[in-house]
Amino acid sequence: MNKEEKSRIENIIEDSISVKNSIIKNSDLINTINEVSRLLVKMYKSGGKLLLCGNGGSAADAQHLAAEFSGRYYLNRPPLNAEALHVNSSFLTAASNDFGFEKAYARMVDALGEKGDILIAISTSGNSPNIIEAVNAAKSNNMTVVGLTGNNGGKIKDICDVIINVPSDDTPRIQESHILIGHILCEIVEKELFENC
Numbered sequence: 001m002n003k004e005e006k007s008r009i010e011n012i013i014e015d016s017i018s019v020k021n022s023i024i025k026n027s028d029l030i031n032t033i034n035e036v037s038r039l040l041v042k043m044y045k046s047g048g049k050l051l052l053c054g055n056g057g058s059a060a061d062a063q064h065l066a067a068e069f070s071g072r073y074y075l076n077r078p079p080l081n082a083e084a085l086h087v088n089s090s091f092l093t094a095a096s097n098d099f100g101f102e103k104a105y106a107r108m109v110d111a112l113g114e115k116g117d118i119l120i121a122i123s124t125s126g127n128s129p130n131i132i133e134a135v136n137a138a139k140s141n142n143m144t145v146v147g148l149t150g151n152n153g154g155k156i157k158d159i160c161d162v163i164i165n166v167p168s169d170d171t172p173r174i175q176e177s178h179i180l181i182g183h184i185l186c187e188i189v190e191k192e193l194f195e196n197c
Contacts, residue, residue, distance in 0.1 A: 015170070015173055016173055016176050019166065019167065019168045019170075019173045019174075019176070019177055020177060020180065022167040022168070023166065023167065023177060023180075023181075026167065029164065029165070029167070032162060032163075032164055033164060033181055033184060033185070034188075035162060036146050036162055036164065036185060037184070037185050037188040037189055037192070039118060039144055039146070039162070040118060040185060040189045041188075041189055041192045041193060043116060043117065043118050043144070044080055044081075044189065044193060045193070046116055047116075048081075048114070048116045048117045048118065049081035049082065049083070049112070049114075049117050049118075050066070050069060050080070050081065050082040050083070050117070050118050050119075050120065051082075051083055051084075051085055051108075051109065051112060051113060051117065051118070051119045051120070051138075051143075052065055052066050052082065052083070052084045052085065052119070052120045052121075052122065053084065053085040053086065053105045053109075053119070053120075053121055053122065053130075053131060053134050054084075054086075054121070054122035054123065054131070055123070055128055055130065055131070057171075057175045058122040058123060058124065058148075058175065058178070059084065059086045059122075061122055061175060061178050061179050061182065062084040062085070062086070062120070062122055063084040063086070063087060064179065064182070065082070065084075065120070065179075065182040065185075065186065066082040066083050066084040066087075068182070068183070068186040069081075069082035069186060069189070070082045070083070072190075073183075073186040073187055073190045074187065074190060074191075075190050075191075075194050075195065077190065077193075077194040078194075080189070080193075083112070085105045085108045085109070085134070086105075088108075091104075091108065092104055092108075095107045095108070101130055102129040102130045102133050103130070103133055104130060105130050105131065105133060105134035105137075106130075106133040106134050106136065106137035107137075108134075109134050109137040109138050109141065109143075110137050110140075110141065113137065113138055113141040113143050114141060114142075114143070115141065115142035115143070116142070116143070116144075117138075117141075117143045117144075118143060118144045118145070118146060119134065119135065119138040119143050119144070119145045119146070120146045120147075120148060121134055121135050121138075121145060121146070121147050121148070121156060121160065122147075122148045122149075122178060123147070123148070123149055123154065123156060124149065124150045124171045124174040124175060124178075125149070125150060125154045126147065126149040126150065126152070126153045126154020126155055126156045126157055127154040127155050127156075131156060132155055132156055132159070135147070135156055135159050135160060136159065139159065144161050144162075145159070145160045145161050145162075146160060146161065146162045146163075146164065147160035147162070147163040147164065148164050148166075148178050148181065148182075149163060149164070149165050149166070149174075150165065150166050150168055150169055150171070150174040151165060151166070151167060151168055151169040151174075152165070153165045164181060166178065166181075
């Protein structure tokens with residue numbers, strides 16, 4: 001590896017660290033992450049479920065976090081009800097074909113979402129039409145909606161109950177921080193619900 005190649009890799013890592021340092025220094029953002037963890041604990045204690053949605057890398061993050069909640073994080077404990085909305089490919093392709101891709105997640109929210117449940121809507125821009133439609137469907141079903149977005153939050157910032165804006169406009173750095181925030185939520189929720197069991 002030459003000096004330029006080494007520097008390129010180091011700069012990417014430094015950029016990722018810089019975004020995470022911005023999160024640490026933002027007490028409002030830290031408080032919001034804690035607020036979301038409290039909402040999740042309350043929801044699970046009352047028998048609710050967590051739905052998650054995103055596109056592309058954000059869909060992968062939604063599925064990753066659903067697996068952490070429904071499987072395990074650190075503790076061997078009972079599963080928590082969590083599902084990423086894109087994992088049923090037959091439903092997703094049928095609904096997209098019949099109603100349009102923009103409506104597919106909303107239809108799944110209508111099928112599964114109930115009062116007291118939580119939707120985590122992941123969009124680095126906050127402007128994905130199918131995510132906006134899912135948020136609207138969740139609100140119609142009296143769900144609490146948490147938006148995980150980037151810098152300015154886009155269109156979903158005004159329609160979510162709680163918004164977590166990663167202070168960056170660089171999609172890969174935002175996604176890296178989304179998974180960090182998701183892991184923080186998993187860890188807090190799991191410890192609150194099961195550590196003393």
